[in-house]
Amino acid sequence: MPDTVSLKRSLSLPVISFYGIGTIIGAGIYVLIGEVGAAAGLSLPYAFLLAGVIAAFTALSYAELSSRFPVSAGSAAYIWKAWRRPWPAQVVGSLVAITGIVSAATIANGFTGYLGLFIELPHALAITLLVALLTLIALWGINESALTVTLVTLVEVAGLLFVIYVSHDAPPANAWREIFALPEWNALPGLLVGSFLAFYAFIGFEDMVNTAEEVKNPRKSLPRAILIAITVSTVLYMTVAALAVRILPVTQLGQSDAPLASMVTQAGYSPAFIGVISLFAVVNGALVQIIMASRLLYGMAVKNMAPAIFARLNARTRTPILATLLIGAVILAFALWLPLATLAKITSFIMLLVFCLVNAALLTIKNRREKPENAVICYPAWIPVLGFLSCLALMIFAVAS
Template sequence: MTEEKVGLVRKLTLPLLVLYGLGVTIGAGIYVLVGATAAQAGIYAPVSFLVAAVVVSFTGFTYAELSTRYPVSAGEAAYVRAGLNSRTLTLIVGLLVAASGIVSSAAVSIGAAAYVGEIVSLSPILLTTAIILIVGALAVWGILESVFIAAVFTLVEIGGLCLVIYYGISSDPAILTELGDLVPPFEVSIWSGILSASLLAFFAFVGFEDIANVAEEVVEPHKTMPLGIILTLLVATIAYFLVVSVVVLVVPMADLAGSAAPLALVFEKAGDATGGIFHLIAIVATTNGVLIQIIMASRVIYGLAKQQNLPSFLAAVHPATRTPIVATALIVALVLIFATLLPIGRLAQTTSTIVLIVFFLVNLSLIRLKMTSDQPSEGVFVVPIWVPVMGGASSAALLIIGFLPF
């Protein structure tokens, strides 16, 4: 059997799929970008996360239908090819999705290095490089093995968020009486900051769409994919709102704004043991985000090559690991380059912009499919046409807001 004839294998069940999605959303956003979001929205940062959740939810349901119509790797590229019938757009969208994974991994690896740097006194660049190389090796190991590790890491990082909520409230119970302060008044200056910050907050939800790119490795994708996407978004939204609310009420805004390791600030007055435990959890969470994005981006490159949109050698699957080893190596190299050249805020905003463009085109594809094609086959998760219309409109609106000079 030659390498080119070896295919991916279906091993991912619903629990592993949801933990896969949560691993990148929770690790990428909440552990890294609360500070940068608070710098723009202030105490109203939790509202920015809710705005981003609304935008994401419409597109999430669009993905739920398209992932059951076309359960393949490089899902977004397949959706655009089917809906817009453009080979050029197909390639562009696929490369944009891979780019979002690369840039996101670079951003989160910087966050991971910041948390490690609180414990180990080494150069941030050296720490970032080590994290990326170790994670790249895990991604090559095998889909079941790497996603199982990601699932365990995800459970750890969810525990970390629960620790933030518990410690934040127990250290200052009075914040429960201040929840009303999180409701913003209807003032243009305040809402301009909230909406501007929502583009950064949107980065925190990047991850659910990664589920679409492992569809070829999911057991019973027509049943599992929609549930995986919806559950990932629901759990992430609840977790984000609770954690960000506690953080902005407990941590002084001057300390929080712009911090690369924002959640650690909640534990500054805690004992060494509590702070140390949380730092370890944060390292696991951020490293997990890097791992899952590398897995996703490598599957996109593999899928594009398999669909003959990229050179065929990028579709090579190692017969022992059953992973796209050449595509993974390429992604790891690119993540290393971006992580050592650009700051975390710039990387996060770039990721959000790329993903919003992809979301707009994916929603447009489903609209056209619904208007021009026959009723989908039995077993496809179907949403009303107003769902992709709202998804496309809200994605475009948030994209435009990101370019306005607030």
């Protein structure tokens, strides 16, 4: 039997909004922008815009579903509510948890590279210390964990604003009219490939719904927080992307292992500051994934979609101790032993599949014509339709290419 102790509702709209921004911003923009630029060329801002629009449709579906069903199991719970069969929900929940675990493991590997700029530690030791520390923070309590994420998110956003500030008057490599010219037909394949890669940078908003049982007034606050997080992230991404191809040749941007540091260097500043912030971004991303995966496992256990032992909460911290420890251990194992070079593409594909199913779930629920509660936020049916079709189209293109 699950414990009678309930999760603590302590997250306000500002905190959960910053938490959401933190789930989105991180390794994607700090590392992936160079690879997106290599694919999309001068259309880099459009690649992020297209990815953001595709993500926004699904984000609206998540916003409505989180308002209808403010529970911790997130995507798995929505699939269950739509089709009321355990196996689709279990599959979706497992896929989401796997992507979170693999992402965190990859981020942990990336941490050692950034750390090497300042201090040399054995690779395995650095990863072990990082994962252990972040698991302890996640065990500490959701309010403390979310506060940590919020503070680090402020640092991340400050880093992007710093890059924007130092880059805005740097010597240009490309003209604005070239950057914002509509892509020609022969550039569309590169733009779509870039959008598929850029989509990875938007993955994370769906993690927010896994804290639904810890949010104050979740039916109103959670949908608003999701939309705030998507909007802020898209604006920041597009601004940084536009400046990246403004001051760096596309070839140089695509070949850079630290593209934001390259931008700062090109602008005539030391890359040390943005290097430190990149470390914060990596740490933040890993912590968010640990919280997400552990809450998802907890929520699935409560719904009898995972072993009941993972539904146990600590009476003092009200956190799922065993679920968090298991997630931390698996992340550590993956980070130490698995090669994850193609993580971005694999994660994007899996999450696009999940998003297709979630949009289909919302359509199924809407078609029942059941009257929702008064406090539920409802969007037109064309929102999940476009969410489903756009995710499916990007998946098909990824397979075809």
